[in-house]
Amino acid sequence: MWTSEMTLMMWDGVKETLFMTLLSTLFGYLLGLPMGIALAVTDKNGIKPNAVVYKVLDVIANIVRSIPFLILLILIMPLTKMIVGRSYGTAATVVPLTFAAAPFIGRMIESSINEVDRGVIEAAQSMGASTMTIIIRVLLVEARTSILVGVTIALGTILGYSAMAGIVGGGGLGDIAMRYGYYRYESEIMLVAVVLLVVLVQIFQTVGMSMSVKLDRRKR
Amino acid sequence: MAGMIEVRNLSKTFVTKDADVEALQDINLSIQAGEIYGIICMSGAGKSTLVRCLNFLERPTSGTVEIEGKDLSTLSQKELRAKRAEIAMIFQHFNLLMQKNVIDNICFPLLYAGVSKKDGGKKGTMSKKEARKRAEELLEIVGMTEKAKAYPSQLSGGQKQRVAIARALAANPKILLCDEATSALDPQTTQSILQLLKQINKDYGITIVIITHEMSVVREICSHVAIIGGGHLVEQGRVSDIFTHPKTKEAKELIVKGRGEERRTLESHQRDLMKGKCCIRIVFSVNSSFEPVIANMVLRFGQPINILRADTKNVEGIARGEMILSLPDDVQVQADMKAYLIERGLDVEEVDGYVD
Structure with a gap:
């Protein structure tokens, strides 16, 4: 039987999922954006090649990305406790989510920037623009559409990760689906939670894509 | 007299996995202020490399490039960037910011490029409003006033090159480098762009260096020409002299080859006669x-x-x-x-x- 408590629980689940996803994506970009820029810029074909910096970032990105999220979640619990004050709960999940998302986001930023036409960069260099100016005024501007598509993908992926937060009592829709569906065989509750997750991903996808198209000046 | 641009014994070698490629060998050029100087190469014989050596986007392997008596290799990064602001460049594929409209593209060098004021440059000395005003003036010079709010993707090739020229003129350069600037354009548009360059050279006294593979371009507007073949400088001098008395095999070949291209441009002239x-x-x-x-x-x-x-x-x-x-x-x-x-x-x- 569906009760009003369940509706309330679902609503809380949606809020927790959104909280985790949005906050982790935000923090993920705070780390991943500079990382991706640094990767693209120090690449041997970048505007300021630096083999050492590139290699270090490259290795970090690969290591973190090869650790399954579930393991990462447990692995960095001490760090989580240091930052949030405890290693369980919704807020605590944001920490491993951020660390899992950052290198992934970094890679996407790197590839978005690498798509920028070399000629435009060269034009800016020929005008005497500094590396910093080129990053801010050329690379990020020209890669804008591609970066926004990346945000959309990142949101979907992080939302998926957040479903595993149940392991540390993180809450959210994934947690509900697991607790009711997997441990208690109440499949209809699981089904509702899954449908809500699907709806959230759809919303992110639609909004993200329409924004990136709207901001793209290349065609019309 | 030292010229505006003095290139001495310039060589550039690219090191690749298989072999070292000598793109340019022992090039000497002397370009005087106010000239329209053509550099013509058959095939891909290092012409893009040569033009990039003139503003040090590409560092020569050996030899020197002097702009107004200043050896570029002795400049610090910052000084080099300040110098580059005086050497504008236009490209075969225009290289405009696709996500910015025409006016913002032209404002770019005014607002963001070059060296900041505290380091002796001009960057940051202009307010957004002043930059806009200057950009509008430039648009008028290139005849694109009504396209100020358009994005590059909405423009034709010739229009994009006009915007690129306006952008290049923004920082009041002394030199304008043209890297195959008309190669992506049809003959008629090429004509109009060449006329615009000619007018700019006349009105502002900007020294123009044109890199091309089209003899017709050189014949149309250049006063002097250097012919590069196989990475070497084979002949240079006044265009009229080389056209009437080509000395080297390469020059002769180019002139013969140029006849095919010229036919198109002769047409309009013939039409008038007829x-x-x-x-x-x-x-x-x-x-x-x-x-x-x-x-x-x-x-x-x-x-x-x-x-x-x-x-x-x-x-x-x-x-x-x-x-x-x-x-x-x-x-x-x-x-x-x-x-x-x-x-x-x-x-x-x-x-x-x-x-x-």
């Missing part, structure tokens, strides 16, 4: 060349004719002579002349305006 005149195109088959037909015709009718063009064409492996003649105004004489030519086995065809 306006209001009765013109015919005659084709000599092999046999008719024994008799001096034209000379005999002139003698017989006692009327001058004007040869607008004469050429040999290879048709199905046989060389055929082709001429475009402008006949006297007298209608009766015209008819007689045509009949005379046909009688002698020539193909006669009236042409008006179009010449293939």
Whole structure:
């Protein structure tokens, strides 16, 4: 039987999922954006090649990305406790989510920037623009559409990760689906939670894509 | 006298996995202020590399580049960037910011490029409003005022190059480097862009260096030319001298090759000549060349004719002579002349305006 408590629980689940996803994506970009820029810029074909910096970032990105999220979640619990004050709960999940998302986001930023036409960069260099100016005024501007598509993908992926937060009592829709569906065989509750997750991903996808198209000046 | 641009013993070698490629070897150029200097290369013989060495986007392997007596290799990064702000550049593929509209593209060098004020540069000395005003002036110079709010993707190739030229002029450069600037454009647009460059050179005294593979471009606007072949400088001097007395094999080849390209540009000039005149195109088959037909015709009718063009064409492996003649105004004489030519086995065809 569906009760009003369940509706309330679902609503809380949606809020927790959104909280985790949005906050982790935000923090993920705070780390991943500079990382991706640094990767693209120090690449041997970048505007300021630096083999050492590139290699270090490259290795970090690969290591973190090869650790399954579930393991990462447990692995960095001490760090989580240091930052949030405890290693369980919704807020605590944001920490491993951020660390899992950052290198992934970094890679996407790197590839978005690498798509920028070399000629435009060269034009800016020929005008005497500094590396910093080129990053801010050329690379990020020209890669804008591609970066926004990346945000959309990142949101979907992080939302998926957040479903595993149940392991540390993180809450959210994934947690509900697991607790009711997997441990208690109440499949209809699981089904509702899954449908809500699907709806959230759809919303992110639609909004993200329409924004990136709207901001793209290349065609019309 | 030291020139605006002095290139001495410049060489550039690219190190690749398989072998070292010597793109440029021992190039010496002296370009004076106010000149329009053409650098022409057949094939990909390092021309892009050469133009990039002039503003040190590419560092030469050896040799020096001096701009107004300053050796670029002795400059710090910051000084080099300040210098680059004085050396504008336009490109084959225009290289505009696709996500910014025309006016913002032109504002870019005014607001963001170069060296900041505290380091002795001009960056940051202009407010957004002043930059906008200057950009609008520049748009007027290149004749694109009504496209200020358009995005590059909405413009044609020629329009994009005009915007790129406006952007290049924004920082009041002393030198304008053109890297195959007309190669992606059709002949007519090429003409209009070349005229614009010519006008800029005249009005602002900006030294222009044009890198191209098209002889017609050099012939059209350059005062001096350097011919690069196989990474070497093979010949340089005044365009008129090289055209009349090419010394090297490469120069001769280029001039012959250039004839094919020129035909298109000659057309408009010919069309003017042909306006209001009765013109015919005659084709000599092999046999008719024994008799001096034209000379005999002139003698017989006692009327001058004007040869607008004469050429040999290879048709199905046989060389055929082709001429475009402008006949006297007298209608009766015209008819007689045509009949005379046909009688002698020539193909006669009236042409008006179009010449293939």
